[in-house]
Amino acid sequence: MLPLDFILFLQIIIFLFITPGTPRVVIVSYSMNYGVQNCVWTALGDITANFIQATLVIFVLGTFFFDNPSFLNFFKWIGVIYLLYLAYDVYKSSPKNINSKTIISKTFFSFFKDGFLVAGTSPKAWLFFPLIFPQFIDFNSNYIVQFLILITTYVVLDFISLIGYAMLAQKLIIWIKANPKTINTISASVLVIIALIIIVTQQY
Secondary structure, rough: OOOHHHHHHHHHHHHHHHHHHHHOOOOOHHHHHHHHHHHHHHHHHHHHHHHHHHHHHHHHHHHHHOOOOOHHHHHHHHHHHHHHHHHHHHHHHOOOOOOOOOOOOHHHHHHHHHHHHHHHHOHHHHHHHHOOOEEEEEEOOOHHHHHHHHHHHHHHHHHHHHHHHHHHHHHHHHHHOOOOOHHHHHHHHHHHHHHHHHHHHHOO
């Protein structure tokens, strides 16, 4: 049995995935600096955090965040601090030479951690899963199967879109070689702007 309004769910998440957001900014920057292969670990960290968030909302927390908005505020500030840290890290990193065989300094776990924390501390994600995700599940039927269909669809499409952004960024690598700090400066600036927008607009 398909979840309620499955096609509508697809339309919503596809729109979310093609819209540039924090995870996509990070993926683009990491693709430029470390290559697409390493972005796979960042994308895996992202979808792992999303899977945990969806599971907690459906099976554990329920309306907890609605009754305790202070926890959303906590995630908001943790996310803001981490975004500012990433902005600094992105700005200071050196763009990858496409002919270079030098081993990168970041570990696979570090890439995974960055993706996990960016998604895991995102207030938008903590609002999407409690507010929108459950609307497509009929809890009077076999909701576990419906949950698995929805979350599998979500993480697969999210992963594909993230890698798509990484591959698209690689197409610009020749231009980046001629402008080595431009993408880092732009990416860092966007991350700072996103952090400021979160501070100003997301009040709980």
